[in-house]
Amino acid sequence: MLGELAFSLAGGEVAALVGPSGCGKTTLLRIIAGLDGDFEGSVALPAHGMLGMVFQEPRLLPWRTVEQNVRLAAPQATDAALDTLFQALGLAAHRDHYPGELSLGLARRVALARAFAVEPDLLLLDEPFVSLDDALAARLRDELADLVNRRPVTTLLVTHNVEEAIGLADRLLLLSLSPARVLADVPVTRPRTPRTADELAAMREEIAKRINQAHL
């Protein structure tokens, strides 16, 4: 599924893997997370290698409350840190709710809170806003950008949505269809700041150009 593929992330850098559906992005994330051992190659994790991950679905424990879900994944997190995190993600009122009582948007916030609470050395995000409506996805994206700005964490974001990638990442890695390889490595100027529609359009054009070049 994956072709010859190599890239590395600088500390504190947010990179986005962008590629068409079915090009193996999720498989790549699973390999990096150590969930899939069936591959040839090597993965070097940062020093302590503590991972935070947001899966495509929230993957919360339905029988534990929001707060318990976060604490079980991050037993070393302090009360103060959790307070700040819940506040920032608008979860303060839902700490004692069970996941079954939450909307999908809220459940995804809990998954984000869980991934941030472990203070990861590497944060893996697998299409974290898929199947949310556009407005909600945009709002969550802004909140996530805010969290990353506040406490830089090396992040690998997987998405098929170019706009989402531009909104969050320092750098875009464009993947081809399978067998996947990196077509282009595009830096994002002024990452995680508001952009006008013109700027966005210009960036999209730039990306399209890079992809065409790579195919020649």
Added chain:
Amino acid sequence: MGARLISLVLLIAAWYAGSQLAGARLLPDPQAVALAIVDEARSGALAFNLGATLARVAVAFTLAMALGSVIGLVMGRSRLADRLGDPWLIVLLNLPALVIIVLAYVWAGLTETAAIAAVALNKLPIATVTVREGSRSLDRALDDMAQVFRMGVWTRMRHVVLPQLAPYLAAAARSGLSLVWKIVLIVELLGRPNGVGFEIGVAFQLFDVTRILAYALAFVAVMLAIETFLVQPLERHVSRWRPRSA
């Protein structure tokens, strides 16, 4: 609640009518049985025999559930363990309770250990099969989540695995409890000098139907109390996170 009460009253009325038809020797009326219960309670024999039987039920049930859960969990997770254990399970499942009891008494003598082992062995395969079913249906996605976040073995067991197994454990416990106490009575009848089963055996030889019914009813009342005050509250606690609709 009202319907249940009416149903109970009807049952007692039918019993009374039956005793009038069949005669007190074959089917004593409810009042005679109630008096017999009071008599046995006064002499202390009721509490002693109920206690002996309950202790056997408790030990055999706990043993079978604990062993069955561990074996079931392992068989549900490992293909090899499943292949190795399955024939044993089928043999045990299809061995009549009476055969296991008689063999246990023959091999280990008429001892308490033999009695309890025989009961536990009768319940074990059913608990194993039920928990294995639950273990097979464990959610891989949650497993992956626990692995990524490096949850310890104990945390995983308690917060990820056991809650998923809870309905299966509850089913195994429920069916197990009723099965175990029935088998305990047979074990007592065949080879123990006390307990409800022994008393019923003696009453049978004396053709004392009143005493049989007195012990049976007292024991059913105890099991009903356990079900109402122990099993049901526990189930409610374990399923507290489920949205309350079903």
